[in-house]
Structures are given as C-alpha cells and as structure tokens.
Amino acid sequence: MRQEKSVVQINHVDFSYDGALCLEDIVLSVQEGDFLGVVGPNGSGKTTLLKIILGLIHPLRGKVEVFGETPERARHLIGYVPQHADLDASFPISVMDVVLIGRLGKSPLFGRYRKGDRQSAEEAMQEAEVHDLRNRRFGTLSGGQKQRVLMARALVGRPELLLLDEPTASIDGRVEQDIYELLKRLNESVTIILVSHDLGFISTYVNRVACVNRRLACSHTEHITGDVIEACYSGPVHMLKHKCEL
Amino acid sequence: MLEFFAVLRDHTFMQNAVVIGLLASVACGVMGTYVVVRRIVFISGGISHTVLGGMGIAYYYGFNPLHGAVVTALFAAIVIGLISLRYHQYEDTIIGALWAVGMAVGILFIYKTPGYNVDLMSYLFGNILMVKTESIRVLGYLDGLIILSVLLFHKRFMAVCFDEEYSKLQGIGVVSTYLLLLCLVALTVVILIQVVGIVMVIALLTLPAATARLYARSLVQMMIIASILGAVFTSSGLIVSYEPNLPAGATIVVIAGLAYLLATAVKGLSTRFHGRGNK
Numbered sequence: 001m002r003q004e005k006s007v008v009q010i011n012h013v014d015f016s017y018d019g020a021l022c023l024e025d026i027v028l029s030v031q032e033g034d035f036l037g038v039v040g041p042n043g044s045g046k047t048t049l050l051k052i053i054l055g056l057i058h059p060l061r062g063k064v065e066v067f068g069e070t071p072e073r074a075r076h077l078i079g080y081v082p083q084h085a086d087l088d089a090s091f092p093i094s095v096m097d098v099v100l101i102g103r104l105g106k107s108p109l110f111g112r113y114r115k116g117d118r119q120s121a122e123e124a125m126q127e128a129e130v131h132d133l134r135n136r137r138f139g140t141l142s143g144g145q146k147q148r149v150l151m152a153r154a155l156v157g158r159p160e161l162l163l164l165d166e167p168t169a170s171i172d173g174r175v176e177q178d179i180y181e182l183l184k185r186l187n188e189s190v191t192i193i194l195v196s197h198d199l200g201f202i203s204t205y206v207n208r209v210a211c212v213n214r215r216l217a218c219s220h221t222e223h224i225t226g227d228v229i230e231a232c233y234s235g236p237v238h239m240l241k242h243k244c245e246l
Numbered sequence: 247m248l249e250f251f252a253v254l255r256d257h258t259f260m261q262n263a264v265v266i267g268l269l270a271s272v273a274c275g276v277m278g279t280y281v282v283v284r285r286i287v288f289i290s291g292g293i294s295h296t297v298l299g300g301m302g303i304a305y306y307y308g309f310n311p312l313h314g315a316v317v318t319a320l321f322a323a324i325v326i327g328l329i330s331l332r333y334h335q336y337e338d339t340i341i342g343a344l345w346a347v348g349m350a351v352g353i354l355f356i357y358k359t360p361g362y363n364v365d366l367m368s369y370l371f372g373n374i375l376m377v378k379t380e381s382i383r384v385l386g387y388l389d390g391l392i393i394l395s396v397l398l399f400h401k402r403f404m405a406v407c408f409d410e411e412y413s414k415l416q417g418i419g420v421v422s423t424y425l426l427l428l429c430l431v432a433l434t435v436v437i438l439i440q441v442v443g444i445v446m447v448i449a450l451l452t453l454p455a456a457t458a459r460l461y462a463r464s465l466v467q468m469m470i471i472a473s474i475l476g477a478v479f480t481s482s483g484l485i486v487s488y489e490p491n492l493p494a495g496a497t498i499v500v501i502a503g504l505a506y507l508l509a510t511a512v513k514g515l516s517t518r519f520h521g522r523g524n525k
Contacts, residue, residue, distance in 0.1 A: 075417060080412065082411065082412065088408070092283070092459060092468055094463070100401070104416040105416035107401070111398060113401060
C-alpha cells in the first residue's frame with residue numbers, strides 16, 4: 001500500500017477567459033500514485049485545468065498547490081505532454097533536439113547542451129521507445145510517434161507528476177493502446193493526470209476519473225456509472241456535486 | 247561580366263559593395279532562419295519600417311543616420327516584442343501603426359533638413375554602391391555581435407521558437423530570450439537596409455531562409471544554406487545589375503525571389519514524383 005501523499009490540491013478554483021466563467025468551484029485532490037483521467041466534452045475546460053496546475057495561467061479565485069507549493073515552484077517536478085498538433089510540423093528540428101528542450105532549465109545558460117543532458121535525453125527516449133527515431137525530423141513523424149517523443153521530453157526532467165493533454169487525439173486504436181500500456185508502466189513510479197474527451201478507453205487504465213464541464217465531479221473508476229458520464233456530457237451538471245468524493 | 251570584375255579590381259566602391267553583401271548574407275542567413283521558423287516576418291517588417299524615423303531624426307540633427315537606425319531598430323524591437331507577448335490580439339494593428347508612423351516621422355525630418363536634400367530613395371531602396379568604407383566596420387561589428395549571441399543562445403532561441411510554452415515551464419526567461427532574439431533581428435535589419443533599403447529588407451530576411459528550409463534538416467543547416475544563398479544572391483545581383491545600370495538592391499531581390507520560386511517548384515515536383523513512386 002502506497003503512502004498517501006498529496007500531489008495536487010485544488011480548492012474552490014474559478015477561472016474565466018474574458019469574463020466568461022469556464023471553470024467554477026473546482027475542488028480536486030490527487031494523491032501520489034494516482035492515475036487520474038479528466039474527461040469532458042470539447043471546450044469544457046479540461047486543458048484550462050491542466051494549465052492551472054502547471055501555473056501557466058492563474059485562477060480568478062481559489063488555491064492551487066502542487067507538492068505543497070505554488071505551481072511555479074513545483075514545475076521542476078512536473079512533466080507536461082501538450083497536444084502535438086499545436087507544434088509546427090514544418091519546423092526543422094530533430095527528435096533529439098525536441099527531447100533536449102526538457103533539459104533546458106537544467107543545462108547551462110550559454111552554449112550547447114552538456115554530455116549529461118544528452119545522456120538523459122537518450123535514456124528518456126529509450127523509456128518512451130523512440131530512441132531509434134532520435135535523428136529524424138520531428139515534423140515527419142506520425143501522430144503516435146510525436147506523442148511518444150513529447151512523452152520522452154516530459155520524462156527527461158525526471159518528473160514525479162506527469163500531465164498529458166489528449167495524448168491519443170488523432171491516433172488509431174492499436175497505437176492508442178500501446179501508449180496507454182506505456183503510461184500504465186510509468187504510473188508505477190509517477191503520478192499521472194490525463195485529459196481526454198473519450199472516456200470509454202481510458203476507464204480501463206485509470207484509477208480515478210474527473211468529469212469536467214465547467215464544474216467538476218470526481219469518482220473512483222469502479223463507481224463510474226452511465227449516469228455520471230451522461231450527466232457530465234449533457235445532463236444538468238450541478239447534480240454531480242453530490243457524488244464528488246473529495 | 248568582365249567589366250564588372252575590372253571595376254571590382256580597381257575600385258573601392260565595388261569592393262565595399264561585395265564585402266557588405268557578404269556581411270549581410272551571414273546576418274540574413276542566421277537571423278532570417280529564426281524569422282522564418284518563428285513566423286515573425288511581419289514583426290521584422292514593422293521594425294525595419296520604423297527605422298526610417300530614427301534615420302530621419304539622426305539626419306536632421308547632423309548625426310550618422312546609421313547610428314539613428316541602430317537605436318530605433320532596437321527600440322522598435324523591444325516595443326513590438328512586448329506588445330506581441332502581452333497583447334497578442336492587437337499585435338498586427340499596433341505593428342501596422344508603428345510601421346506607418348515611423349516612416350512618416352522619417353519623411354518629415356528628412357523633408358525639413360536644410361541644405362542639399364538627402365536621397366530619400368537610397369534609404370528606402372538601398373544603394374549598396376554608395377556605402378562608405380567606415381560603415382563596413384560598423385556592419386562588421388554588428389555581424390560579430392549577432393554571431394556571438396547566436397553561438398551563446400542558440401539552444402534557447404530554438405526552444406523558444408519551437409515551443410514557447412514548454413520553454414516557459416523550463417523556467418527560462420522566455421520574455422528576455424524573445425526580446426534578445428528580436429533585438430538581433432533589428433541589428434540584422436540595419437545591416438540589410440544598407441544593401442536593399444527599408445522597403446526590401448523583408449525579402450533578404452526571408453527568401454534565403456525560406457529557400458533553405460525546403461532542403462534543411464535542422465536549424466543550423468538552414469542557417470548555413472541560407473547564408474550561402476544570401477551570398478550568391480547579393481553577389482550575382484551586383485554582377486547582373488552593373489552593366490545594364492540597374493538598381494542593385496532590386497536586382498538582388500528579384501534574383502532571390504526567382505530562386506525561391508524555382509526551389510519551391512522543384513521541391514513540389516520531386517515530392518509528387520516520389521509520392522507516386524512509393525504507391
């Protein structure tokens with residue numbers, strides 16, 4: 001049995017873009033070793049929630065703590081895997097150089113990356129099974145390969161918390177399964193929060209699910225029922241507050 | 247063509263022109279690569295046009311317009327950079343305003359400067375054959391500064407250009423890195439103004455790099471290819487324009503444009519050909 005240690009603690013957080021409230025009264029606590037799936041329809045605020053945990057944006061109200069610190073201070077413990085579609089596929093950059101960006105904060109201010117940085121990058125690529133692609137141009141890879149490269153970049157900083165934004169968007173089923181198997185393996189040592197619009201597949205891998213649709217409802221996987229999901233996607237969301245186990 | 251080489255052998259102005267062309271090629275190849283991959287062509291255009299204001303003011307008060315250009319270019323780079331980071335949604339409007347107002351200020355000051363009226367055309371369209379020998383030294387220093395900065399900061403520039411958000415998460419100063427990059431672009435703009443003038447700076451900043459991107463596998467490769475292309479374009483522009491007495495800047499730009507068009511067509515055809523071959 002793992003020792004219960006709080007990794008992410010979100011208390012009554014509101015967030016708005018240009019005055020429109022897109023996250024309301026979010027309460028969420030993630031424990032060490034959790035594999036949390038965050039689901040919800042498009043535009044429900046899932047990515048916003050991730051960015052709040054990363055400290056890239058700040059909530060209107062409420063408090064966010066990661067490893068007991070502000071998100072900015074805890075950043076070196078977080079690995080982040082953004083959506084690969086947001087990156088410019090025509091950018092001439094090798095897989096190795098993409099992964100090395102994960103060492104940027106730890107490498108010297110001037111000049112090239114150190115030998116140790118390259119070694120860590122090689123190890124991370126092996127872990128994410130993309131080592132043989134290291135000299136390829138990032139833009140020429142398939143969606144699944146890009147996803148693994150971005151995972152390697154997140155892993156190269158030896159994170160204790162891994163955040164993934166739609167890691168299986170535009171990826172076919174078999175590759176999707178491979179990626180989840182990899183995540184499951186990583187979860188043995190790393191806490192994972194994963195955002196997805198597709199609940200069906202992730203429920204077999206995650207141990208908890210949070211439904212976001214402006215508000216948030218959380219549940220252990222064994223308690224997920226059709227009602228929960230339906231309510232999250234289409235039904236009146238306030239009903240879910242009562243099921244939240246936090 | 248023989249006549250060109252005879253002039254090159256005997257006259258300093260042509261030797262200066264070739265040297266300036268080569269200095270400019272290095273700057274445009276290296277910084278143009280960042281401009282193209284980071285898609286800050288419009289920002290660079292804004293910086294270069296704002297520069298006329300500084301050149302006009304310097305000219306009016308009897309300073310070297312080149313110094314005015316350096317100061318204004320750096321100022322414009324920082325202002326535009328901060329705007330593009332903080333108020334992204336108004337970026338193009340504000341750059342457009344600076345672009346036009348900068349030029350207007352320059353024109354007013356040049357117009358009111360007493361005495362023999364400077365050839366406004368040479369600021370706007372460049373006159374590489376008229377560049378003074380003393381300017382070469384200044385441009386050499388600028389080139390050295392650009393190369394040194396890139397050697398020191400390339401890995402950060404690359405990271406910020408490719409994935410700004412992730413660089414921020416790495417805890418590096420994304421704002422300062424981006425502003426430094428824009429300041430180097432500004433210095434490059436000043437060099438290029440000597441060659442092709444304010445109006446055509448964008449061509450030299452983007453065309454060699456954009457052509458290089460078609461074949462380069464990495465940013466460093468792209469910089470090297472773009473610098474070589476820049477040298478070829480400026481030198482051949484000087485050669486082609488000399489005998490028919492064409493404006494050198496415009497000739498260089500047309501050559502660069504044709505080369506880009508040709509390279510794109512060849513690339514397109516070869517991709518299509520390969521695509522069929524694989525099926």
